[in-house]
Amino acid sequence: MHDVVLVGGGVMGCLSALELLHAGCRVTLLERGELGREASWAGGGIVSPLYPWRYCEAVSALADWSQGYYPPLADTLLAQTGLDPEVHDCGLLWLDHDEQDQALGWAAAHDKPLQRVDTDFIYRQVPQLASGYSGALWQAGLANVRNPRLMQSLRARLSQFEHFVLHEHCAVDSLLQEGDAVVGVQCPAGRIEADAVVLCAGAWSGDWLGQAGLSLPVEPVKGQMLLYKMAPGWLPSMVMAQGRYAIPRRDGHILIGSTLEYEGYDKRTTEQALASLQASAEALLPDLARQSPVAQWAGLRPGSPDGVPYIGPVSSLPGLWLNAGHFRNGLVLAPASCRLLVDLMLDRTPEIDPAPYLPDARLR
Incomplete structure (x- = not known):
């Protein structure tokens, strides 16, 4: 396999491109808007599912x-591009109570350093918290990544490869x-032939694949966020409490998220979400x-059943591959998803069991 077209320029498209380029492939990346400006830009960047014990083993393995x-x-990336993705290993405090036993059981089974902590620990760790918390779960070292800067650094790194081509504002018209074999795409840039086409178009993946006659249960799910600015540190x-989180950036910005809204492709922010x-x-x-918040924005997650992504070949359309449907965990699952995809594409022994993610048994 030498020439690959990737449809979608989020973290899935960019990390897949990087893996393929490292393997010696020629890569063309097509993005309907601007590279990295959809869900990969809009999310919080926690390098963990929000409540990891709620997920199945397929999600846990990728995470x-x-x-x-x-x-x-x-x-x-910092050494190669001068752009720092700012991976910040500041730890996470879960303030919910009703799932602590379940969470600790999950942590023991997965060898995670999750621990139950008391009131004294809570307020030593985060003195700014509201009063009244008597117990929590704590995982030291858990990180967040500043996802807009991650996408900037990935863009810069990809542009350094001789055999990488990027077309932005370039929605694919057709396969x-x-x-039955897929041999490329037709798009505003013209006819682009390839040995393989990878669909990694996030929330748009379901509709896009529907044009090829297949039903992929991936749909847009809006999330709205707020941003505050405080002093660094x-x-x-x-x-994390009751499904909402606060994420510190190194420069003092605080992200608050997020809503979960089934509103189609509507990315408008609302007064209700602000309140x-x-x-x-x-x-x-x-x-x-x-x-006062300094910014409010919305993004569209690629919602999918149980949050288990679709990774692998579409046998009814040889030459077409999927890396889509990561729902709320795109950033945390992306490195493993993209490595698995490229292992399968290049017929390498996968580092992760591919069975739970293969599309054929799950496509309608």
Whole structure:
């Protein structure tokens, strides 16, 4: 396999491209908008599922592999591009109570350093928290990555490869086929032939594959976020309660997220979400009530059943591959997903069992 076309320029497309280029392939990446400006830009960047014990083993396997990948990736990208993805290993404090036993059982089974902590620990770790918390779960070393900067550094790194071509504002019109085989794409840039086409178009993947006569249950799910600005180091760790989180960046920005809305492709922000997210922010961190958010935005997640992505070949259309449907965990699952995809494409022994993700048995 020498020539590959990737449809979608988010973290899946970019990391897949990087893996393929390292393997000596020629890669063309097509993005309907701007590279890295959809869900990969909009999310919070926690390098973990929000409540990892709620997920099946298929999601856990990808997350476990990926969590150790980000620190060296960030170091390498910084050295190669001068752009720091800012992997910040500040730890995460879960303030919910009703799943602690389940969570600790999961942690023991997966050898995770999750521990139950008391009131004294909670307020030593995050003094800014609202009063009244008597117990929590804590995982030291859990990181977040500043995803907009990750995407900037990936773009810069990909542009250094001689055999990489990027077309932005270039929505694919159709697949090129010879019989049942996929041999490329037709797009505004022209006819692009390839040995393989990879669909990694995030929330648009289901509709896109529907044009090829296949039903992929991936749909857009809107998430809205708020951003505050405090002094660097003001919030020492990430905190999570009742499905909402606060994420500190190194420069003092605090992300508050997020909503979960089934509104199709509507990315407009709303006053209702603003009020809800502000209420969550102030309930967690009362000092934020004296601050106004500096930004509000929305992104579209690629929703899928159980959050298990589709990774692998589409046998009814030889030459077409999928890397899509990661729902709320695209960033944390991306390194493992892209490595698995390229292992399968290049007929290498996969580092992760591919069976739970193969599309054929799951496509309708």
